[in-house]
Structures are given as C-alpha cells and as structure tokens.
Amino acid sequence: MTGSDFLRLDPRDAPSRGRTAWLTAQIRAAVADTTLSAGARVPPSRELAEELSFSRGVVVEAYRRLTEEGLLVTNRGAGTRIAQVVPPAAQPLRLPEPLEAVEPLQISEGAPDLSAFPRAAWLQAERRVLATATARDLGYADPRGVPALREALAGWLARRRGIHVPPERILVTAGVTGALSLTAQTMRERGLTTCGVEDPSADGNRRILDYWLDELRPIPVDHEGIDIAALQASGVRVVLTTPAHQFPTGVALSPTRRRELIAWAERVDGVIIEDDYDSEYRYDRAPVPALQASAPERILHISSLSKVLAPALRIGWMIAPESWTDDLIRRRWATDLGSPALPQLVLAELIGSGVLERQVRRLRLRHRQRRDAAVAAIRDHLPGCRVEGIAAGLHIQVMLPEGADDADVARRAASEGIAVKPLSAYRFSPGPPGLVIGYGPHSSARLAAAIATLGRLL
C-alpha cells in the first residue's frame, strides 16, 4: 500500500491552488474519522509528494502546520506519527487556516466529477474544428444550432434515449435553463401563465419558471413519481417533470404513471416538459427510454451536458411538439440569434469521434463507485436514516429520523465546513426531514469523512 492509499488521498481532488490547505484538511479529516489512528506513521514527505505529484514543500508545510496544532509528532529516527492524544483544537475543518482559507466541502448539488472533463480531447477537437471551419461556419449560425451538432445529436438521442427526430426538429439551447426560459416565454405568448411543478423539485428550475410565469402549482411526488390525480385536480395544462430520475427524491416514474401522465396531457390538451437532466447515469439497469418517444406531440424534451461534461459549457437541447417548434425558434432568434457556434462544432466532433460515449462510460463507473461509497457511509454513520430512490444520477436523498430538523442539521454542517442541502429547501409544503447529498465530485474517502461528520451532528 502506498502512502497516498494509506491516507486515502486522490490527487485529482486537489485544487490547483491551495494544495497545502487541502492536504492539511485531508489529514485532519482522516484523523477525525479514524482512518488514521493515534500512533499511525504518516508517509515520509518526499514519498507522499512524489505519489501526489506535489512539490515536497507542500507536504513539508502541511506536516509543519499539523505538528504545530499538536496533531502530528515527530521523533528522531521514528518518523512522523499521529499524536496519541488529539487536541480539541484539531477538529476537522473547523480551524481557520493561517494562510489559505479552506473551501467548504460541497455535497449539496448533483454535480459530476469536473476533474474528469476531457480537456485534451476537447483541445484536439477544437484544433480540428479551427483547421477546417469554413468562413460560413464563422458567420451567423442557424438559431436552432449548427447543423453538424444537430445531426450528431439526432443520432445520439436515437441511440441513447429512444428519441427519433430529424435534426431540423432539434434546438440547441443554453442548457436546460435556456430551454426552460424559452418554453416559459412561449407559454406566456400562448396565454399559458400557470405551470405545474413537482413537490419537491429543483429550486433552480423553479426560479426560472417563476420569473416568467404568473403562478407555479406544486404537484406532490410519491414513490411512483408525480401524482397524476393531484395534477388533474390542479387545473394546469403544462407540467415540468423529471420522469427518468425525479429530482430530488430519486424515484423513476412508474410505467403506470407514465401512461397516466400522457393520458392526462391528451385529456387537457396539455404539454409535459420532460427534464431529462441525468438519465445517462443509471447504475442498476439500462436507462428507460425518454417519455418523448411515447408521445412526441405532447412532450417538450429538454436535456443538457451539465451532468456529463460541465455546466460551464451551457449547452443543452430541446425537442418540442411540432406545433411549438416554430414559435420557440422565433423566440430564440429574437433573443440572441442562437448559441455560440464554435463549442457546438467541437461537441459535434466529440460525439462523432466517440469521445462523448467513452466519457459517459468512464464517468458512469466512477460515479457508481462513489454512490456505493456514499450509501455504505450512510449505512455506517447515519443509523435510522434511509436512502430513497433508484440507483442512478449524481445525488442521494436521505431521509432523517422523524422529528429531526433538516435545516438545522444543514446549518450545523455548514459550521463544520460541509455544504449540504436540506430536503425542506426543495419543498413547497412541509414534509418528512431529509438531506440531499451530491457525491459526483468527491473521492470515496472524502464522502465517508463528510457523512461521518453528519452522523456526529445527528
């Protein structure tokens, strides 16, 4: 076992700046969660520096700080060890850093592991695009998006989501958010100023709809997904839903509910906005096909690269019922003439060359291992708590024991340097307490340490 294995460190988690603070915090957390017990010998600084590809000075400085805190002791000839009695001042992530501030550990959002972004492949594809782009490619693009990307997406969606549409029907958007914003504005144009939204649901999406529309009506979600009887009773004709993996409860819409939802849309002459945000990550079986494939004239399907490549790209897509498409394109044209063309051309290359496919495979494996680690840590450290939902996505909803105050737990976690969101933050109406834990960006050891801290708070 190498020194970094012993400490369960993954250098890919380290920030490019502030590595000393990062390493110091990691060792502190390892002591706090007893990964490192009193008397254990830490690796020599030269060895650890080599394994992590850090400069030796970073490790020496981290050891020096921890020695000053009393967490490490150095004996001539016996190397550096964890102190027998850990002083109270050495609690994890609580100490103000003398030189660099430690960022809170973000386990609050369902982000992917952004350290896995395929930088080299992106650069290569960008070079190829720049070497071959025509003058026309560098002019004003079609507001629907560049044809090469829409063609690549048509194949991608057919293979992966069971959606069969010609490229002309695909609109490239600024992520799911851009698609929702266009949709809400087009709804308003058509006199549809009220929208149903799942309760609980993603607050970001809700804020966008709330900005453009007059009213959002919460529709409860249970273990089968959105409650169709409540949807019918709400009187809305448009609903935003996450059928493949409900956010945040993690349930998949049951086959019966899928049929009932489509039947509801037919009955009220309505539209279902299908937010297909993380369907690439299903760990127990192949993902279910998109709802769009079952009722193309009732579904506005939206998705993005935010969970597969990076939210910063702001690239997503939308497939709307034919009767909506022209209005959506006109609105996109009138807003900004469409998305920037160069990143779209790069993405088309990445799809065409199989890079995106490999990236999804690689990330699915990594995220699955992290989910397993988080579930195991919840079992070990959060007794009386329950993991909800299917094995999928980038987040887990954990139900807390009855009577717990999830907002209070989240507040106390923040003071321990852990940013986690309470389930109540996603709800319209009060309900059982829970936490929503995002595991994508973090190593198994880090997740275990953070969840152990949550356990202590509970």
Ligand SMILES: Cc1ncc(COP(=O)(O)O)c(C=O)c1O
């Ligand atoms: C439910 C849900 N939908 C969509 C998104 C992605 O939005 P965007 O594509 O605008 O980045 C997120 C991001 O966290 C999300 O949680």
